[in-house]
Amino acid sequence: MIFDLSNYRKNYYQNSLLESDVPKKPFQLFHYWFEQEKLFYKKKNNNDEINAMFISTIGKDGAPETRVVLLKEYSEKGFIFYTNYYSFKGRSIQNIPKVCISFYWKNTERQIIIKGITFKIKKEKSDKYFQKRPKENQIGCWASQQSSKILSKEYLLKQYKKWNNFFQKKMIKRPFYWGGYIIKPYKMEFWQGQPNRLHDRLVYSLNKEKKWILYRLSP
Template sequence: MSTDTAAPTDFTLADEPYALFQAWMKDAEASEPNDPNAMAVATVDESGLPNVRMVLLKGYDPHGFVFYTNYESQKGREILSAGKAALLFHWKSLRRQIRIRGPVEAVSAEEADAYYASRPRDSRIGAWASRQSRPLESRVALEKAVAEYALKYAIGEVPRPPHWSGFRVKPATIEFWQDRPFRLHDRVVFTRAADGAWEKSRLYP
């Protein structure tokens, strides 16, 4: 794809990161063929070894960036243990990426309930059936668990499992990256100061 279609706006003049993130997400929603809200989530295990995987962003505002998961999964356990994570958005069609790092907090039960209720019924059943990240003896075992919970919750609402909820990454830094010719890319990083204000700086590519 020609870089002309992804010519950068002068994002280096932005004073704060959230409006800029919203603008770039809007561009991604118009250009990315699949899951513009997909992001890599990086965590670290007890030995200090990093892990990374793709999840979907489900909400964002000046308080942080929200996604949902099984708290008993590997990423859930690592986030609960370390209390911090890093995110990466990469939009190939726009030749842009955003990196976010910071502490993590659990979303409220009310937030988790509201999002869980918005999911397709089969996905809610799956949240009960999947012992995420743990050994699975066969595909048949998973399908059997799905069938059992589908029968259990055949009538009425499917409640949210106690181990299924959301995390909010509260950014300490947000870096915006835009591809430029000859690898002379534009990089702007916002760092949250002790008083909560954002400090902006440019980085060498």
């Protein structure tokens, strides 16, 4: 059976992206776009996770693996997210620290694709963030050995109940196998939808002198 999706399409009209309008450093443009998207949701009183990002790693089989994680901090130093170090993505990063992350914001008709090298952040910073998480999420880190095979959902719920009871009268510390990564980018592409598929694509790339070079790609 064939399902024809050829009529699924839209045109893009909202904004343009010109070299004369962008800053010299990509982080400034990222922040500007992020704030614009955030403002859109604020006006709509919508709490969608605009910090959701796709992250692609290379698995042991040499194939890319992509999933959605949440961006928790960004600056000119890089982009930070948290996960289980023993998960598929954690083990992949251990083997090949180069990753690709991307954002898609349909309301402003924009995409950002970022390639970078990943490093573990300091334990103290991971500890600090872990303590900010809701208690239920903290317990979830102990209950789930992410990406490992389990017998059933009931097993997972029993693990959660066990750790919930264990931590009833104890401070929940961060598991040693859970923490943050920072992605330090060397290439950032900004995509702005345009009419007739003539999309704007501007790329910032670090040269050998660690300076950002700007150029345009054909759509």
